[in-house]
Structure formats: structure tokens, C-alpha cells
Amino acid sequence: xxxxxxxxxxxxxxxxxxxxxxxxxxxxxxxxxxxxxxxxxxxxxxxxxxxxxxxxxxxxxxxxxxxxxxxxxxxxxxxxxxxxxxxxxxxxxxxxxxxxxxxxxxxxxxxxxxxxxxxxxxxxxxxxxxxxxxxxxxxxxxxxxxxxxxxxxxxxxxxxxxxxxxxxxxxxxxxxxxxxxxxxxxxxxxxxxxxxxxxxxxxxxxxxxxxxxxxxxxxxxxxxxxxxxxxxxxxxxxxxxxxxxxxxxxxxxxxxxxxxxxxxxxxxxxxxxxxxxxxxxxxxxxxxxxxxxxxxxxxxxxxxxxxxxxxxxxxxxxxxxxxxxxxxxxxxxxxxxxxxxxxxxxxxxxxxxxxxxxxxxxxxxxxxxxxxxxxxxxxxxxxxxxxxxxxxxxxxxxxxxxxxxxxxxxxxxxxxxxxxxxxxxxxxxx
Numbered sequence: 001x002x003x004x005x006x007x008x009x010x011x012x013x014x015x016x017x018x019x020x021x022x023x024x025x026x027x028x029x030x031x032x033x034x035x036x037x038x039x040x041x042x043x044x045x046x047x048x049x050x051x052x053x054x055x056x057x058x059x060x061x062x063x064x065x066x067x068x069x070x071x072x073x074x075x076x077x078x079x080x081x082x083x084x085x086x087x088x089x090x091x092x093x094x095x096x097x098x099x100x101x102x103x104x105x106x107x108x109x110x111x112x113x114x115x116x117x118x119x120x121x122x123x124x125x126x127x128x129x130x131x132x133x134x135x136x137x138x139x140x141x142x143x144x145x146x147x148x149x150x151x152x153x154x155x156x157x158x159x160x161x162x163x164x165x166x167x168x169x170x171x172x173x174x175x176x177x178x179x180x181x182x183x184x185x186x187x188x189x190x191x192x193x194x195x196x197x198x199x200x201x202x203x204x205x206x207x208x209x210x211x212x213x214x215x216x217x218x219x220x221x222x223x224x225x226x227x228x229x230x231x232x233x234x235x236x237x238x239x240x241x242x243x244x245x246x247x248x249x250x251x252x253x254x255x256x257x258x259x260x261x262x263x264x265x266x267x268x269x270x271x272x273x274x275x276x277x278x279x280x281x282x283x284x285x286x287x288x289x290x291x292x293x294x295x296x297x298x299x300x301x302x303x304x305x306x307x308x309x310x311x312x313x314x315x316x317x318x319x320x321x322x323x324x325x326x327x328x329x330x331x332x333x334x335x336x337x338x339x340x341x342x343x344x345x346x347x348x349x350x351x352x353x354x355x356x357x358x359x360x361x362x363x364x365x366x367x368x369x370x371x372x373x374x375x376x377x378x379x380x381x382x383x384x385x386x387x388x389x390x391x392x393x394x395x396x397x398x399x400x401x402x403x404x405x406x407x408x409x410x411x412x413x414x415x416x417x418x419x420x421x422x423x424x425x426x427x428x429x430x
Contacts, residue, residue, distance in 0.1 A: 004426030013405030130208030158253025172233030215267025233290025246284020304354030338384030
């Protein structure tokens with residue numbers, strides 16, 4: 001691996017457009033969407049957006065004709081070069097900040113807000129086709145319910161931090177078997193003994209009809225729930241939705257990384273993997289791109305830094321873990337894992353792999369780079385070799401800043417494009 005080009009002024013999460021050999025990225029400093037040539041890095045500014053204080057990792061959703069991106073409490077749509085005659089649009093104001101990546105499904109874009117509401121927008125012009133589904137309207141009594149607020153959260157034990165207000169649907173939605181799935185954080189009451197829960201819901205994208213839930217997906221051993229945040233994007237495989245959990249911004253209280261597999265049939269929990277269980281702490285699964293699943297239904301997730309490192313062995317923090325395809329029940333040991341040799345140093349410096357999710361670069365390998373500057377190429381068959389610390393390849397100093405959100409791979413250039421905080425950077429794999 002080696003570094004190719006870098007665009008120092010663009011630092012948002014990046015999405016690939018393989019059909020056009022393009023990249024799409026949000027320039028957070030300038031509040032605009034940029035189009036980049038994947039080979040040369042040449043930049044074309046496509047238009048303005050407006051980011052609010054909740055939108056830390058805005059990630060474009062790319063289709064052959066459209067690019068959709070959150071813009072405060074709106075969604076903005078831009079045409080791709082493949083559809084130059086289409087007209088860009090900005091939706092009407094929705095009922096909360098849009099942090100979750102829009103999910104285009106045929107002629108509808110499914111959108112979630114931090115108000116725990118779901119909408120369907122018409123792809124052609126951004127008008128509302130259905131919604132809001134939020135659990136408080138007469139027509140949508142099966143919705144999530146009210147979102148959690150920081151004012152209430154801060155009355156609860158251990159939960160004095162956080163950077164989203166309110167806390168509703170934060171993670172990227174996922175489509176599987178024709179159903180759009182979302183997870184929302186829901187307030188259960190307003191006293192200092194009412195703890196929030198996280199619920200899974202399934203929606204028919206065309207009509208907004210609720211097909212599943214909402215079902216609580218907090219494992220019975222997740223305690224407390226108020227320090228856990230569901231920020232990582234969802235992934236679905238083998239009729240299960242996989243849900244990653246981590247802590248609130250600021251790392252207050254006791255929390256652990258969790259990867260929960262919920263059955264699409266009824267929302268019940270088929271399996272969960274707890275990272276860094278007590279007496280360890282943290283090791284969040286929080287990178288907004290979320291876990292990924294291969295064709296054999298193995299699910300790979302990156303984990304954050306932990307506190308209270310074990311004197312021997314590992315707690316699977318600062319790692320890439322494989323949950324495996326057949327895991328059931330409650331688990332604290334992944335099927336396989338990789339940790340860089342310096343994982344304890346990373347933990348001490350808050351320099352973990354978990355700030356970005358892994359990305360497949362072939363059917364046999366994945367790429368990971370987080371906050372600790374170094375890039376790793378891992379073999380799916382054995383993530384870290386016999387000692388769990390040996391990658392297939394390593395590139396030190398791939399990013400002099402930190403990587404947050406989503407990285408992207410393009411086979412046409414055989415390169416990964418990383419959302420480095422000091423500029424989007426091309427990493428050539430050969």
C-alpha cells in the first residue's frame with residue numbers, strides 16, 4: 001500500500017460512484033457537496049448544503065442518477081453526470097435533524113430524523129410521499145415513540161455527556177428483503193428512574209407501512225442503557241439486522257461495545273457480542289459506516305479504545321472483530337479478531353480503529369483505518385494471523401490526522417479513499 005493524492009480542503013466521509021469513477025464527499029468546512037475524480041483527485045463543487053451541530057459525519061448516498069445528503073433538517077439531492085438533465089432539489093423541512101444517511105429505494109428516499117420520525121420522499125422532487133411515522137400520530141401508532149433528550153438524560157446516573165439533542169434515529173438505515181430497517185432511541189418517561197431503550201422498526205419503503213416492531217433490541221445484560229448510543233450504521237444478512245452500540249460523546253459512565261443480531265421475522269435477539277465486558281470499559285462499536293457482512297454471513301465490526309486494559313490476554317478493543325455467521329445467545333469472545341501490536345498504546349491515547357468501519361476491498365480482504373494514523377489490510381480467512389496481530393499489509397502514517405465516518409473502495413483504481421481529518425486521501429493498494 002502507498003499514498004496517492006490528497007485533497008487537503010475536504011474532510012467529510014466519502015462515498016464511491018463506480019459507474020462514473022467518482023467520489024462524493026461533504027466539505028464540512030465549506031458546507032458543500034464535492035465531486036472528486038477518483039484517478040486524479042480533481043474537485044468539482046456541486047452545491048451548498050447546511051449542516052447543523054448534530055451532523056458530525058454526513059455521508060452521501062449514491063445511486064446511478066442521484067446523490068442524496070443530509071442538510072440540517074432537510075435532505076438535499078444532486079444529479080450525477082449520468083443524469084445531467086435531472087434537477088437538484090432540497091426537501092421541505094422535516095421534524096428534526098437528519099443525521100442518518102438517506103436510503104434511496106426505487107422512487108422513494110427513506111429518511112429518519114433525530115425526532116424518531118421516518119419519512120418517504122419522492123426521488124424526483126423531494127416532496128413527502130408518506131410520513132412522518134413517529135409513534136405519536138394517530139395514523140402511525142406503531143412508530144418509535146418520543147426521542148430521548150439531553151436534558152432528561154443528564155438527570156440519569158452516569159450520563160452527563162452526549163453531543164446529539166434530541167437522540168432519536170442516528171444510525172444509517174438498511175434495506176433487506178424489501179424492508180427498510182431503522183433503530184431509534186426512545187424516551188420511556190421523564191423521571192430520573194426512566195431509562196431510554198433502543199427499538200428496531202421495519203418499514204415498507206413504498207408505502208411507509210410498519211411491517212416490524214417497534215421491538216426493544218437492548219440485550220438483557222446491557223446495563224445501563226442510558227450510556228449506550230446506537231450510532232453505527234446497520235447491516236443486514238441471513239435474515240438478521242446487526243446493530244452496533246457504543247458510548248455517548250465524552251465517554252461518560254460505564255458502557256461497552258455491543259453487536260446485536262435481531263431476527264427480521266419478529267425483532268427478537270438471536271445473538272449478541274459484548275466487547276470489553278466488566279471490569280473493562282468502553283470499546284464502542286460506533287463508526288458511522290457500521291459493520292459489514294460478507295457473502296458467508298460473517299459480520300465484521302471495528303471497536304474503539306477501552307479503559308482498564310487487562311493485565312493479560314485481550315478485551316477485543318481497538319480491533320476488528322468477526323461475529324461469525326452462526327453465533328447465538330450472549331457472547332464475549334468473537335469468532336476471529338485483529339488487534340495491532342500497539343493496541344494498548346492506542347487505548348491510552350484515544351487513538352482507536354473504531355472511528356471508522358471496515359471496508360471490503362475484495363472477496364477475501366478488508367481495509368481498516370481509524371484514529372491512529374495507520375492503515376491495515378486484513379485477510380478475511382484469518383484477520384490477524386495466528387497471533388491476531390499480523391495484518392496482510394500495513395501502511396504507517398497513511399493519515400496524519402484522524403479518520404471518521406466512511407471510507408470507500410473503487411476497483412477501477414484499486415484504491416481506498418479515506419476520510420482523513422486533514423483531507424481525503426487516496427491509498428493505492430498496489
